Amino acid sequence: MKKILITGVAGFIGSNLAHALLDKGYQIVGVDNMSQGEKLNLEPLIKNPNFEMHYIDIRDEAALTKASVGCKTLVHLAAYKIPRYTDALDTLLINSLGSENVLKAAIDQGAKVVAASTSDVYGKNPDVPFNENSNLVIGNPDVKRWAYAISKMFEEQMMFAYQQRYGIPVVALRFFGGYGPNQNLTWWGGPQSVFINKALDNEEIEVHGDGSQTRSFTFISDHVNGIIRTIEQDAANNLVFNLGNTREISITGLAQLIWRLVRGDDSTQKIKLIPYETFGKYEDVMRRIPDITRARTLLGFEPEVDLEDGLRRTIIWQIERRRQLGIPTPFIPSWVEQN
Numbered sequence: 597m598k599k600i601l602i603t604g605v606a607g608f609i610g611s612n613l614a615h616a617l618l619d620k621g622y623q624i625v626g627v628d629n630m631s632q633g634e635k636l637n638l639e640p641l642i643k644n645p646n647f648e649m650h651y652i653d654i655r656d657e658a659a660l661t662k663a664s665v666g667c668k669t670l671v672h673l674a675a676y677k678i679p680r681y682t683d684a685l686d687t688l689l690i691n692s693l694g695s696e697n698v699l700k701a702a703i704d705q706g707a708k709v710v711a712a713s714t715s716d717v718y719g720k721n722p723d724v725p726f727n728e729n730s731n732l733v734i735g736n737p738d739v740k741r742w743a744y745a746i747s748k749m750f751e752e753q754m755m756f757a758y759q760q761r762y763g764i765p766v767v768a769l770r771f772f773g774g775y776g777p778n779q780n781l782t783w784w785g786g787p788q789s790v791f792i793n794k795a796l797d798n799e800e801i802e803v804h805g806d807g808s809q810t811r812s813f814t815f816i817s818d819h820v821n822g823i824i825r826t827i828e829q830d831a832a833n834n835l836v837f838n839l840g841n842t843r844e845i846s847i848t849g850l851a852q853l854i855w856r857l858v859r860g861d862d863s864t865q866k867i868k869l870i871p872y873e874t875f876g877k878y879e880d881v882m883r884r885i886p887d888i889t890r891a892r893t894l895l896g897f898e899p900e901v902d903l904e905d906g907l908r909r910t911i912i913w914q915i916e917r918r919r920q921l922g923i924p925t926p927f928i929p930s931w932v933e934q935n
């Protein structure tokens with residue numbers, strides 16, 4: 597049985613990927629230091645005899661090398677995402693040093709590395725949709741958010757440098773706006789979880805800027821499907837892939853849709869715009885849409901879950917997760933009760 601190591605396995609994408617790979621008959625070695633991971637995401641995995649957990653930090657090279665023994669693929673998802681919630685230094689060091697340790701471990705095992713990059717690397721490039729050869733346009737160094745994109749750009753470059761020197765196959769995945777079950781319930785998990793909680797609690801949804809900035813949101817099963825294709829297909833080797841849904845929606849549009857799905861009425865009174873200046877020095881990305889021709893053509897990847905359907909599944913999951921966490925949900929949409 598093929599053994600695959602997943603770093604960041606207690607997080608959103610990692611836990612969903614581990615489930616899907618266990619269902620396909622793989623043996624999984626999970627790595628996480630639980631800094632942002634959720635115990636509830638791990639509980640069902642730990643019960644599976646084909647799952648082995650290592651509570652280690654990816655910056656600990658010796659521990660990571662030991663955990664990787666016998667693994668022919670290392671899927672590297674552990675990272676720090678939003679610098680304004682922690683420290684830009686954590687983001688830069690974890691995403692660079694930690695990633696290098698994964699590459700070193702892969703050399704020892706002769707393993708393939710499939711690692712998460714991000715759509716944020718396209719930064720301020722105004723020319724949407726982005727294909728993998730589009731320019732990566734980063735803003736001012738005194739704006740903390742760019743530490744994340746820069747750390748992932750460095751990681752991508754390092755992967756290809758390791759590939760060239762040591763011959764290990766590598767794949768870099770630029771995910772676009774994932775959401776769904778097991779997502780973090782704070783902004784760390786993205787806008788969906790925060791907006792769903794606000795709607796369930798009948799509180800104002802805070803939208804940053806004027807809300808016209810757009811994103812493309814991808815349901816987790818589509819991301820997982822794409823990752824598995826890059827693990828299993830040699831055609832993915834030594835390439836960067838955009839993985840995402842191509843539907844574009846503004847953040848205000850997302851807030852309105854979530855409000856309507858949860859409360860069944862108009863959200864006009866419930867959306868509050870928060871000026872960017874509130875975050876100190878900040879720059880946002882105004883439009884973000886992937887061109888997924890490469891993943892479609894080489895891997896047969898096609899996103900299948902539309903936004904309304906994915907949000908409904910996420911709302912059902914989030915009500916259950918709140919129950920597990922002891923958070924009461926006084927208002928449950930009637931369509932959820934019927935499910």
Ligand SMILES: NC(=O)c1ccc[n+]([C@@H]2O[C@H](COP(=O)([O-])OP(=O)(O)OC[C@H]3O[C@@H](n4cnc5c(N)ncnc54)[C@H](O)[C@@H]3O)[C@@H](O)[C@H]2O)c1
Nearest residue numbers: 604606607608609629631632633653654674675712714774
């Ligand atoms: N979720 C998305 O839509 C999205 C979009 C773009 C890129 N990504 C990338 O995909 C990957 C997974 O994202 P996610 O949303 O699942 O994030 P997540 O924060 O839910 O999961 C990351 C996991 O990594 C763990 N971790 C962090 N630092 C660690 C360290 N030093 N040692 C060991 N474990 C550590 C955390 O505890 C957490 O469980 C990340 O690399 C992220 O940058 C995600």
